Amino acid sequence: MTNANLAFVFPGQGSQQIGMLADAAAEFPEIPSTFSEASDVLGYDLWDLCQHGEQADINLTERTQPLLLTASVALYRAWCAKGGARPVRMAGHSLGEWSALVCAGSLVFTDAVRLVRERGRLMQEAVPAGEGAMAAVIGLDDAAVEKVCAEAAGDEVVAAVNYNSPGQVVIAGSKAAVERAIEGCKAAGAKRAMPLPVSAPFHTELMRPAAEQLAPQIESTVFHAPEIQVVHNVHAKPESEPESIKKLMIEQIYSPVRWTACVQSMAADGAETLLECGPGKVLSGLAKRIDRKLGSHNIDTPEKFNEALLATAG
Known part of the structure; x- marks a missing residue:
């Protein structure tokens, strides 16, 4: 049926x-x-x-x-x-x-x-262990997260990788770039931006x-x-x-x-x-x-x- x-x-x-x-x-x-x-x-x-x-x-x-x-x-x-x-x-x-x-x-x-x-x-x-990272961002819209990632990347990689639900996006990339993006998301008004217990930056370049x-x-x-x-x-x-x-x-x-x-x-x-x-x-x-x-x-x-x-x- x-x-x-x-x-x-x-x-x-x-x-x-x-x-x-x-x-x-x-x-x-x-x-x-x-x-x-x-x-x-x-x-x-x-x-x-x-x-x-x-x-x-x-x-x-x-x-x-x-x-x-x-x-x-x-x-x-x-x-x-x-x-x-x-x-x-x-x-x-x-x-x-x-x-x-x-x-x-x-x-x-x-x-x-x-x-x-x-x-x-x-x-x-x-990506060698310890060189990549992922983080969850709660309470920012997709465009805001993408803008922060673009600004935080520099010559490294960080991007929105999981558009899980409105206001819940996971970012990933090089460890230092993800750390910069976490701070940038907080400054942009995210309710939370926190690292995830994952060592590899999945769904990035x-x-x-x-x-x-x-x-x-x-x-x-x-x-x-x-x-x-x-x-x-x-x-x-x-x-x-x-x-x-x-x-x-x-x-x-x-x-x-x-x-x-x-x-x-x-x-x-x-x-x-x-x-x-x-x-x-x-x-x-x-x-x-x-x-x-x-x-x-x-x-x-x-x-x-x-x-x-x-x-x-x-």
Whole structure:
């Protein structure tokens, strides 16, 4: 059954927690089986890592990315197995765009696991530890943040990289330039401007080397036209041509995540309810700030999962 008012959204880095999906895995067999499939590709036990490892281990980018992809795909498989309503549109935040493409039928899951492990490794290696930084800016509009970044950059890099919701923007770049921009944002009237516990400046020009290194692997992987529309981070539009999707997924690594525009695009196209398919409720919270009329559910526990099944059954 398709629900024309339903959109699925898939979280990115930051939503990982030790012990996540433990209750859901006990109820939905698709979750352990999907983790087992990913573990075979990775060469280590991904489920054991996220249940019994240390938070620092799952925060390593090359582990975080396959972990969150697997968690999201596992939940989507469980949703389909329970007869959950099929959405007509999807979007994912940064890494989550890979989850969306798998769930939309554009990419084979095991190929995605392999690619995002490499994506994470290359993104982490693109800038030596300690030389890059990211920071969240609360309470300034996009144009003001962009102006501060332009003034703070000098001969270094700092830019707005995640347009998460109106008044919530993440900036990233060279460590010293980000520090200058934090002070500039505070001076410009930001309610808060604070460093994030991330060492790599994701979605900036500093990530272009990672994109260039990953490009041949993306280009040699088979992509299909998605069966469900996926709204892309780069330009907040859907794309149906596989070769164009590949280019967007390369470009996405060093381009801003236009999340506010992605959600607004889906709402303008008829989405009334967003279902967050992955651990946590970060995107559900952002949805309320982007468009108060949007309903949202997260499905990372059996109780929330079953509530969402009932709420979206039409």
